[in-house]
Structures are given as structure tokens and as C-alpha cells.
Amino acid sequence: MKNRFSLLSLVFALTMLHACKEKEPVVTPQPRGGSITIQMKHEVNGKPADLDQFLYMTEAGDSFQVTLLQYYLSNFEFHSPETGWKKMDHYQLVRLKEASTFDFTFNDMPFGNYDSLRFYVGIDSVTNHDIDREAELDAGYGMIWTWNTGYIFYMFEGKFVNDNNVIVPFAYHIGGDNYLLQYEMPIASTKSISVNSTNASIDLHLELDEMFKSPTLIELNKVAPVSHTFDEPALSRQLMDNLLDAFEAK
Numbered sequence: 001m002k003n004r005f006s007l008l009s010l011v012f013a014l015t016m017l018h019a020c021k022e023k024e025p026v027v028t029p030q031p032r033g034g035s036i037t038i039q040m041k042h043e044v045n046g047k048p049a050d051l052d053q054f055l056y057m058t059e060a061g062d063s064f065q066v067t068l069l070q071y072y073l074s075n076f077e078f079h080s081p082e083t084g085w086k087k088m089d090h091y092q093l094v095r096l097k098e099a100s101t102f103d104f105t106f107n108d109m110p111f112g113n114y115d116s117l118r119f120y121v122g123i124d125s126v127t128n129h130d131i132d133r134e135a136e137l138d139a140g141y142g143m144i145w146t147w148n149t150g151y152i153f154y155m156f157e158g159k160f161v162n163d164n165n166v167i168v169p170f171a172y173h174i175g176g177d178n179y180l181l182q183y184e185m186p187i188a189s190t191k192s193i194s195v196n197s198t199n200a201s202i203d204l205h206l207e208l209d210e211m212f213k214s215p216t217l218i219e220l221n222k223v224a225p226v227s228h229t230f231d232e233p234a235l236s237r238q239l240m241d242n243l244l245d246a247f248e249a250k
Contacts, residue, residue, distance in 0.1 A: 033108045034193030036078060037201040040094055040102040042069070044208045049096065054161070058212040060219040064170075066208060068157040069096035070143060072136075074127075075120045080112040091123070093136045093143065114191045117202070117249055121181035122153030128177060148230065151175055154243065156211060160220045170225040172211070172239055179229055179240050188250040203250040210246035211239055218242070 042049040044056045044066070054065045073092045077085045088106045095101045122128075123137075128150045131139055143152045154174040162168050174181075191200035212218040216238040229236040 033110055034198035034200070035105050035107045036109050036114065036191065036193065037103060037105040037199065038073075038076070038092075039201055039203050041203050041205045042096060042208060043205060046207075049208055051096065054159075056209060058160075058209060058218070058220065059214075060212065060217055062160045062212075062220040064158050064160040064220065066096070066156075066158045067169075068155065069208065070094065070141070070152075071121055071154040071156075072123055072143070072151065073119055073121060074123060075118070076106065077118040078106070078109065078114050079116040079118075080110065080114050082112040083110045085118070086110060091127075091136045093141055109193060111194050112192070114187060114193075114200070116184065116186045118182070118184045121183070121243065122175070122179070123151045124180070125177045128175075145175065145228065148176075150177075153179065153181065156208070163221050168220075168225055170220060171227075172236075173228045174236055174240055174243075176229050179236060181240060181243055183244070183247055185247065185249050188248070205248045205250065207246050207248075211242050213242060214245055216242060 047055075049066060049069075051066055054063050056064055056066075058064060071094055073094060074090065075087070076090060077087045079085050086109060090104065090106065092104050093101060127133075127137070131137075131144050131149060131151065133139075137151070143155065144150065145152065152173045152175040155171075156173075157169070157171040159167050159169050187202055191202060193200050212220070218238065223235055224232050226232075227235050227239070
């Protein structure tokens with residue numbers, strides 16, 4: 001009888017334990033934020049940029065090709081009407097020859113709607129003078145001047161056909177604290193992230209020919225074919241001001 005009672009007690013205890021487990025639903029943690037991916041699009045005259053081909057014409061009528069494009073993006077901030085500006089710490093070296101550098105993602109973004117963004121083309125002044133860094137800021141990428149402590153912010157090289165029908169190389173390198181390019185722009189189509197849709201993407205378009213276009217029309221036949229900012233400060237300022245019209249977020 002005692003053994004039977006013990007067996008019944010064990011069965012009852014197991015039954016109650018199972019019932020308790022059924023009453024305790026499994027709680028799946030809900031995400032507290034999402035992510036936004038930037039997707040770079042490079043265009044010339046409104047068409048996808050190709051390397052090493054004379055496909056393009058400047059506003060001044062100069063036939064040119066692109067041979068190299070590298071530039072730094074940093075200090076991204078995303079604006080939401082609900083939560084204000086969200087600043088993200090990230091340095092991205094975009095290289096036209098490497099499509100893998102075109103896309104990069106920001107995580108832990110608060111849920112909400114995002115209608116505008118800010119960013120730099122270049123490196124903030126504190127980081128700009130500390131070139132002993134790794135990852136995207138590694139000196140091995142060739143984006144520092146050996147004769148001047150600091151990073152090259154925007155490196156654009158190519159070739160053009162001059163007035164004598166001769167092919168001439170050009171190289172325009174912009175850098176230095178006074179040439180940091182700062183952008184703030186609306187996102188053409190507001191992006192939303194929520195618990196049901198945790199990722200959004202922004203297409204950030206760069207129109208390369210804008211460098212020669214507006215507000216100053218650059219005629220390649222009439223300016224220095226090479227500028228490292230400090231040797232041609234007036235030209236570098238014109239190129240920089242022109243680049244301020246070169247980006248659009250969609």
C-alpha cells in the first residue's frame with residue numbers, strides 16, 4: 001500500500017509540473033531597434049559610372065574617363081521626427097573598384113520614421129591627425145599624404161582629351177581640416193523601421209560630373225591637371241564647393 005501511495009504521489013507531482021509548464025507561455029524577446037543600410041550609387045551624366053572608358057562629357061564639353069575614385073564617409077546622423085537625430089560612429093572608405101565597399105549597415109537604430117541625414121565626406125579633425133589607425137583608416141589604403149599628416153578625403157583621378165586632341169591624366173585629391181565636406185539632406189522617400197520591419201535601406205547617389213559643374217564651371221583645359229589641395233588651394237576650393245551638390249539620398 002505504501003508503494004502504491006508513493007507511486008500515486010509521483011504521478012500527481014509530474015502531472016502538476018506538466019500543467020504548470022503549459023500555463024507558462026514561452027516569451028520571445030521583441031527587438032528594441034532595427035538597422036539602416038546605406039547603398040552607394042555612382043553615376044556620371046545620370047548613368048552608372050564605369051572605369052577606364054571615354055564615355056563622359058563635362059558640362060564644359062571636355063571628354064573624360066574615370067580611372068580611380070576613393071573617398072571617406074563618416075559621422076552619419078539620421079533624423080526621425082519621433083526621436084530626433086541619431087549619431088553613429090563609423091568610417092567607410094568607398095572604392096569604386098570594389099563594389100563590396102558600397103553597402104554598409106547601421107544597427108541599433110530606434111524604431112521610427114527617418115526623413116533626413118547628415119554625414120561628412122572626410123575625417124573629423126581629431127581623427128584626421130592620428131594616422132596610426134587600423135581597419136578603414138589603415139594607411140595601407142593610400143589615403144594619407146606622406147608629406148602632410150592627415151587623410152585624403154576625396155581622391156578622383158582620370159583622363160581627358162585636351163584642345164590638341166591629346167589624352168592628359170588628371171588627379172584631384174581633396175583633404176585637410178578646412179576642406180571637410182559636410183552634408184545635410186532630406187531622404188526623398190521616408191524610411192521606416194518597426195518591430196514588423198526591422199531593416200530599411202537608403203540609396204545615396206553620387207554624381208561624379210558635378211565636381212566640374214556647379215557653382216563653378218571647371219574647364220579641364222584651363223586648370224591644373226593635378227591638385228593635392230595645398231598646392232592649388234583656389235582650385236581645390238572650387239572642386240569642393242562643386243561636390244556639395246553631388247549627393248542625393250533616395
